[in-house]
Amino acid sequence: MPTLNAFYAQSGGVTSVINASACGVIETARRHPDRIGTVYAGRNGILGALAEDLIDTGRESAEAIAALRTTPSGAFGSCRYKLKSLEKNRREYERLIEVFKAHDIGYFFYNGGGDSADTCFKMSQLSQSMGYPLQAIHVPKTIDNDLPITDCCPGFGSVAKYVAVSTLEASMDVRSMAATSTKVFVIEVMGRHAGWIAAAGGLVADQGIPVVILFPEIPFDPPAFLARVDALVKYHGYCTVVVSEGCHHPDGTFIAEQGTKDAFGHAQLGGAAPVVAQMVKEALGHKFHWAVADYLQRAARHIASATDVKQAYELGQRAVELALEGRNAVMPTIERIADEPYQYRIGTAPLDAVANTEKFMPRDFISEDGWSITDKCRRYLLPLIQGEDYPAYSNGLPVYVTLENHPVPKKLPAFETA
Amino acid sequence: MPTLNAFYAQSGGVTSVINASACGVIETARRHPDRIGTVYAGRNGILGALAEDLIDTGRESAEAIAALRTTPSGAFGSCRYKLKSLEKNRREYERLIEVFKAHDIGYFFYNGGGDSADTCFKMSQLSQSMGYPLQAIHVPKTIDNDLPITDCCPGFGSVAKYVAVSTLEASMDVRSMAATSTKVFVIEVMGRHAGWIAAAGGLVADQGIPVVILFPEIPFDPPAFLARVDALVKYHGYCTVVVSEGCHHPDGTFIAEQGTKDAFGHAQLGGAAPVVAQMVKEALGHKFHWAVADYLQRAARHIASATDVKQAYELGQRAVELALEGRNAVMPTIERIADEPYQYRIGTAPLDAVANTEKFMPRDFISEDGWSITDKCRRYLLPLIQGEDYPAYSNGLPVYVTLENHPVPKKLPAFETA
Structure with a gap:
């Protein structure tokens, strides 16, 4: 199989562990140089892809990438920008395909919530109809915990x-x-x-x-x-x-x-x-x-849940493995096996079932009078806050990494977003 | 020398380390059973003394007292209650002396800010004029860092x-x-x-x-x-x-x-x-x-400064030592020796110089334009946030102690505060 590059972008509100997912994606990709060339990150999320403003993560040291695991915020910048429907704004999707084509990108990893799962799904569809092979994998992220199918969401x-x-x-x-x-x-x-x-x-x-x-x-x-x-x-x-x-x-x-x-x-x-x-x-x-x-x-x-950090990393890692297994239009998920002791495995969900669906709290997680949580809710929540995963400190403050974020030279004419 | 009991109370807004000072007071007192009988704590600060609502800390286990070092809030309750001047409300001061007399209390440790330093000072004066021997030692505490003389305040x-x-x-x-x-x-x-x-x-x-x-x-x-x-x-x-x-x-x-x-x-x-x-x-x-x-x-x-926790404990410890040395109307202080590497020693300040005096930021700690801090301020602040002192966790949450707080049987008639 040919070596193709990967594109990774962070979307929507950032979290204290979205960079742990980035770390999982990049470290795993680096372990497969025969299949994945360079991971290009979008500067400020999908806007970076539209503007062909790509970041060459290959120029970051192994130490810097490892430090993403303990660094909050979005290391490459995020954005609140929802692509319109294919019918209403086909040229933006086509632009993404053009940019990916120009940079030999065959893997699209999109780290976000419901909206980005939708974008990710549309990209996989479009790449098929345009005859450009692209594997689109969504990496879940949202503090709101409102994505369907997965038991919980990193963040x-x-x-x-x-x-x-x-x-x-x-x-x-x-x-x-x-x-x-x-x-x-x-x-x-x-x-x-x-x-x-x-x-x-x-x-x-x-x-x-x-x-x-x-x-x-x-x-x-x-x-x-x-x-x-x-x-x-x-x-x-x-x-x-x-x-x-x-x-x-x-x-x-x-x-x-x-x-x-x-x-x-x-x-x-x-x-x-x-x-x-x-x-x-x-x-x-x-x-x-x-x-x-x-x-x-x-x-x-500084007070992140060790369980959450671990899952964020693993879902990033699994996203790359899914791509290498030839999967497309899927999202790795957390499948809970047991509450106590907590056990889970990583599953997958098809993106068309994830996109634009919100998961609300089950009514039986809230007490009948509406003022507190039930035991069922408590059993659900407790494993998710287990464990501490402290960052290193220097001079009294956490050591968080700021990447160099070198730009990839542009190959295409400029593009105006809608 | 006779064995006398001690009284300890927390005053004003609590902090994440005021219990570390309580821990220092109680653990040190327990090491001197020949001189100090029991440490009685005021329930809800000085109000507990006025109401003769004392807590018998002698009934708490060594483990529970040790756990105060990592527990935020005020373990015995605090209060916002400022005693009026001696002239205006002499009966409250006299009531305190009566309560202390009834419970053989010879040591008064008051853990608070400027207002409580003032109360502490007045108590030492009154005990002299009333011929009741009482050693009044103030233990500094305020997140506002506005007490004079001491280089910084625990909290x-x-x-x-x-x-x-x-x-x-x-x-x-x-x-x-x-x-x-x-x-x-x-x-x-x-x-x-x-x-x-x-x-x-x-x-x-x-x-x-x-x-x-x-x-x-x-x-x-x-x-x-x-x-x-x-x-x-x-x-x-x-x-x-x-x-x-x-x-x-x-x-x-x-x-x-x-x-x-x-x-x-x-x-x-x-x-x-x-x-x-x-x-x-x-x-x-x-x-x-x-x-x-x-x-x-x-x-x-959960994110307390290890330096702060250590100093809070040491000032509580030193307060007891000062009492045992026969000192009265004083407050142990932090005296900075060097910024980097940070060195300090514990000093003392007379309470009449501490009471009701606020320490403001020196103007040369603020940049000329008023929007930021100067290097001098940075050198002052950095040592104070050094080190992490994490509490133990269980089930994802910090293990903080709640004391049993057994009441001491009352010996006096009830008293109405002003």
């Missing part, structure tokens, strides 16, 4: 661990302060459509921490919520609220969109947490504190 | 490490996303009057991250700030803003005031980040994300 376990650890620590702080000061702590976490991340906050209930979770799956009911907080504060002296950014009213309006004003009449800007905290203050009079973790949660490589 | 180094690590990670995330999405990331950190914590965010500049710091020491100048952000985004493609909760306008108005006040009459802050982010969006049009770390930063024992 999620580490966010879950961050949220569980942070919720535990802040709750213990509040418990210390509650006699005279803060009684309610509100932490806002990501997850616009699915409550997977918020659910992780519920793991601290095992340690006796009173937690109320506001899931996107359960329409917000302020009187019931306030009654619940009131009861917990009366019993425990304090409580913690984990609110998903996607928590919304029955009419679909996000909590964060609610225009509240502060004591000076200024509109309060963004954030579900301050809205919820203010509501507790006004109705119950409790002193509160609130935090919005935002990017801190998805970038927190 | 600060760990918050500084958390802020530096989080700023680095989130900045790398934004750098990955900047081509098509977020270009400005704003992180809000604590520090009401002094910019020590915000300064820690400036440590990531060593790694090439463009950072703008908004210090409480530098009155906020929106046009100059926006010009700075604009220049950094034009040059680097993105930038990070670290805003102190204490950042304020020239007239003293905080960027964000929620209008609520704490027990000391200080305005409760929070929400400077969204204000700053919105300002950037409106003036420059950049896509932004913002985070408010709030309690997460001061509770983050």
Whole structure:
């Protein structure tokens, strides 16, 4: 078989372990120089392919590539750019094929969520209809944990661990302060459509921490919520609220969109947490504190889950193996065998079944009253946050690699994206 | 000499290492059973002493006390309760003496910031004038790093490490996303009057991250700030803003005031980040994300500075040694000998020189333009974030101890606080 080059790109919101997948892809490809020439990475994701702005990962040292395993963020840059349908924007897909052709690229590894799985699938179809052989393999990545078929998505376990650890620590702080000061702590976490991340906050209930979770799956009911907080504060002296950014009213309006004003009449800007905290203050009079973790949660490589890092690497590795096995339009997946002790194997899913399908929390992962997680959810989540995988430190800070990212000389005329 | 009991209490906002000081106090006291009987802790700080609600730490196992070293929050509860002046509320001070007398307490260890140093000092004075021998030793604690004389305060180094690590990670995330999405990331950190914590965010500049710091020491100048952000985004493609909760306008108005006040009459802050982010969006049009770390930063024992943990323990230990040496109305301090390699020794400061004095950032720790830290500041900060001191983990979460906190039988009539 001829030696062909590979293209790898990172898509959408980055995570603390997406570079571990990149590491798995590149290290595995380097072990097969007879089949795979160079891995070219797209600078800023698929935009790099459209602009023929490719990065020559072959010029990075083995040490630098190995360091990707412990480095958060997207080492080659990511982008939020969804290709339109083939019918509406065929020229972009054709441009990708042209760029791949010009650089002898026969393997397309796309590391992202549902949208990129869709792009990956379309590329595999187009390459067939255009008679250009291309093996398109999707590498799953999303902190939202909302891809179908796979038991979990790399990126999620580490966010879950961050949220569980942070919720535990802040709750213990509040418990210390509650006699005279803060009684309610509100932490806002990501997850616009699915409550997977918020659910992780519920793991601290095992340690006796009173937690109320506001899931996107359960329409917000302020009187019931306030009654619940009131009861917990009366019993425990304090409580913690984990609110998903996607928590919304029955009419679909996000909590964060609610225009509240502060004591000076200024509109309060963004954030579900301050809205919820203010509501507790006004109705119950409790002193509160609130935090919005935002990017801190998805970038927190310093407290990544060892299970998550391992799976992220393995899925990158498996993607290359699948390509070498001649597979096309597939995504490697995590198949859970057992909860405890946790066992899993790597499976595969056809991309047409993955693309553009969102996986929501099963209703039986959320308690009947809607405020907490069930044992079933707990059994699902616990293995995913197991293990610590600390980066090296120097001078008090983690040693994260920044690659050299040498450009590959261009061969084609410039191209304007739509 | 007779065997006397000791009283220990935690005061004000808790930290990720205040329990390491408690561990130092209790373990050291236990090594001197000939001089110190039992360490009684105040439940919820000094309120526990006023209410004669004492905790018998003698009933905790050696393992439980040792585990305090790796446990965040205040193990005995803390409080925000400032005793009024002796003139205005002499009966509370007298009540404390009565409680101490009733329980044979000859040593008073108060673990807190400036306000508690003041209380500690008054207790030592009163015990002299009332003819009741009491040795009052203050154990420094404050994430704000604003106590005078001591080179640094336990609690600060760990918050500084958390802020530096989080700023680095989130900045790398934004750098990955900047081509098509977020270009400005704003992180809000604590520090009401002094910019020590915000300064820690400036440590990531060593790694090439463009950072703008908004210090409480530098009155906020929106046009100059926006010009700075604009220049950094034009040059680097993105930038990070670290805003102190204490950042304020020239007239003293905080960027964000929620209008609520704490027990000391200080305005409760929070929400400077969204204000700053919105300002950037409106003036420059950049896509932004913002985070408010709030309690997460001061509770983050999972990423505590090993230097900070060690010093917190040593200052607790030294406090007991000072008491055994017959000292009164003093506070053990950190005296820096050298920046690199970092060397320090434990000194002492008289409490009348510590009480109610705030230490601000020296102006030469802030760059001339006001947006970043100087090399001098960097040399000061770096040793304080050195080393990692990870807690043990079980089931994916840190193993933090919750003490049994057995009450000591009361001997006195009840007492109403003012």
